[in-house]
Amino acid sequence: MIRIIAPLAALLASWPLWGHPARTKSAPIIRQAVTTQKVLALTFDDGPSLKWTPKILAVLNKAHVKATFFIIGSHATRRPQLVHEEVKDHMNIGSHGAEHLILRRESAAVIRQEVDNNAQILRSLGAPPPTLYRLPGGASDAIALKVLGQMGYTVVGWSIDRRDWRHRSTAEELAAQVEREASPGAIVIFHDGPKGSQATVAAVQMIISALTKQGYRFVTVNQLLALEHQARTHVLFRHTFPGSPPTREHRL
Numbered sequence: 224m225i226r227i228i229a230p231l232a233a234l235l236a237s238w239p240l241w242g243h244p245a246r247t248k249s250a251p252i253i254r255q256a257v258t259t260q261k262v263l264a265l266t267f268d269d270g271p272s273l274k275w276t277p278k279i280l281a282v283l284n285k286a287h288v289k290a291t292f293f294i295i296g297s298h299a300t301r302r303p304q305l306v307h308e309e310v311k312d313h314m315n316i317g318s319h320g321a322e323h324l325i326l327r328r329e330s331a332a333v334i335r336q337e338v339d340n341n342a343q344i345l346r347s348l349g350a351p352p353p354t355l356y357r358l359p360g361g362a363s364d365a366i367a368l369k370v371l372g373q374m375g376y377t378v379v380g381w382s383i384d385r386r387d388w389r390h391r392s393t394a395e396e397l398a399a400q401v402e403r404e405a406s407p408g409a410i411v412i413f414h415d416g417p418k419g420s421q422a423t424v425a426a427v428q429m430i431i432s433a434l435t436k437q438g439y440r441f442v443t444v445n446q447l448l449a450l451e452h453q454a455r456t457h458v459l460f461r462h463t464f465p466g467s468p469p470t471r472e473h474r475l
């Protein structure tokens with residue numbers, strides 16, 4: 224029996240290592256979680272802003288929804304109380320760079336400094352050390368992904384982008400588009416920075432209400448990643464013990 228258990232224990236012990244190849248390789252880009260559960264992550268970029276972040280937080284808190292905020296360091300240092308609010312409200316906080324620098328075509332040293340500076344800012348404001356990075360402009364190249372991977376980040380993309388920052392859609396249009404495109408594990412990108420809008424605030428409220436009625440739950444990006452990790456663990460168990468039933472339900 225021990226001959227079977229010991230290698231299995233070693234395999235499971237090493238799981239976190241091969242579950243996070245980012246330590247030595249390029250950062251993975253997550254655009255949508257692989258799941259059949261009706262879960263969806265709302266994300267907000269470019270904040271915090273005095274005008275829009277408190278309104279978004281009010282909508283989320285009223286609905287008891289946790290979301291993910293990708294924060295720009297230079298905005299955070301001017302409005303530290305809003306970062307404190309997000310931490311207090313148990314929102315997921317990720318990095319969007321200290322200065323919103325487009326990382327494509329930058330040197331490794333410049334990228335490292337931009338990323339590190341924001342991590343220091345976020346930590347100094349009471350946020351947990353960031354592990355999630357959203358690329359400004361969605362732009363990257365091999366060097367950027369390699370540096371982010373070496374620094375232990377997961378790069379978070381999106382699967383639903385209605386370009387709310389262009390201010391060309393009404394709240395109803397934004398909400399209808401997101402509801403139409405919603406699918407299990409989706410990641411939606413919105414903006415709560417200087418280009419935020421009342422349409423976004425109202426759309427978020429409508430989306431939460433409509434999709435909750437359809438059976439969706441709103442989760443943070445960290446929770447989405449945990450769900451994927453559980454799914455992979457499940458596959459490992461199925462592979463190790465062919466034919467055995469699932470050990471537990473995969474719920475968040």
Ligand SMILES: [Zn+2]
Pocket residue numbers: 268269319323359360
């Ligand atoms: Zn941005």
